[in-house]
Amino acid sequence: MPENPVSIGNFSCGGDNPLVFIAGPCVIESEESTLAIAVRLAEIAAELNIPLVFKASFDKANRTSLDSFRGPGLEKGLAILARIAAATGLPVTTDIHTAEQAEPAAEVCTILQIPAFLARQTDLVVAAAQATARHGGVVNIKKPQFVAPEDMVHAVKKCEAAGNGRIMLTERGTTFGYGRLVNDMRSVPIMQSLGTPVIYDATHSVQLPGGSTTGGQREMVPPLARAAVAAGCDGLFFETHPDPDRALSDGPNMVPLSEVSQFLSPLLRIREVITANPPLKS
Secondary structure (H helix, E strand, O other): OOOOOOOEEEEEEOOOOOOOOEEEEOOOOHHHHHHHHHHHHHHHHHOOOOEEEOOEEEEOOOOOOOOOOOOOOHHHHHHHHHHHHHOOOOOEEEEOOOOOHHHHHHHHHHHEEEHHHOOHHHHHHHHHHHHHHHHHHEEEEOOOOOHHHHHHHHHHHHHHHHOOOOEEEEEEOOEOOOOEEEOOOOOOOOOOOOOOOOEEEEEHHHEEEEOOOOOOOOOHHHHHHHHHHOOOOOOOEEEEOOOOHHHOOOOOOOEEHHHHHHHHHHHHHHHHHHOOOOOOOO
C-alpha cells in the first residue's frame, strides 16, 4: 500500500493532518518575480500557520501555441527553485515532462509533479518514482481529464513497483464535451480509497480549453475549492500572481497574490468542521 500520510519536509499530508497548500506562479517568469511571490507565500503560511509547498514550472511544455512563453528551462529553472527553497525554507515542487528530467528535478524538489496529459506515460511515472525514492521525495500525479478516478490505481501501482510509495493524486477536472471541464467531487474519496492523499487543483479545474490560449474562470476558484475541502481533500493546489492579467501563463485561472489570505481563511474553517465531524462509515 502507498504511504499515507506522506511526509513533505517537516510536515505531513493525509489522514488527520492539516490541509496542505501547494501554491505559486504557473511558470518561472524571472528569478526576481518568482522569489518575491515565494517570500510573500512563506509570510502568509507563517501568519496562518499552514503547511505550504511552493510551486513553479521551469518549462511549460504543453502550451497551446508555439509562440507561448515556456520558462527558463531545466538547468536555470532548477537553480532558481533551489535558491528559493534556501531563501524561504519552503519545500518546492515542479512538473516534469520527460524521464530525463526526473533525476535533476528530484535533487532540488521535494515533490515531482506529473502533468495530467502525461500521467499514463509509464517511463515518465517510473522515472519520477525512482528519482524521488532516491532523494526521499514524493510523486504527485494529476488525474488526466479523460481517466476515471478509480483507474488511477494503475499509476499508483507503477510508482510502488518502481520503489516509491510516497504518492499523492490530484483531481483537476474531467473533460465534458469540447472546451469545458467539470469536477466530480466523488473523485476525492474514490482516489483516497486507493491509499493516497488527494490534492484538489483549484486552478486548472477552472480552465476553458480551446483557442490559441487557454482561458479560465477565476471567479470559480473559491467555490470549487470550498467544495473540495468539504469533500475531504487532503490538500489544495492553486496558482497565484501579483497581477494575473499580466501573467505569462494561466493568468485567467490565478488567485491574485493580494487575495490569497482572504481566499484561504474560509477553507481553513471548513477543514476544522470536517475534521471535527468525520464522514459516516457505511
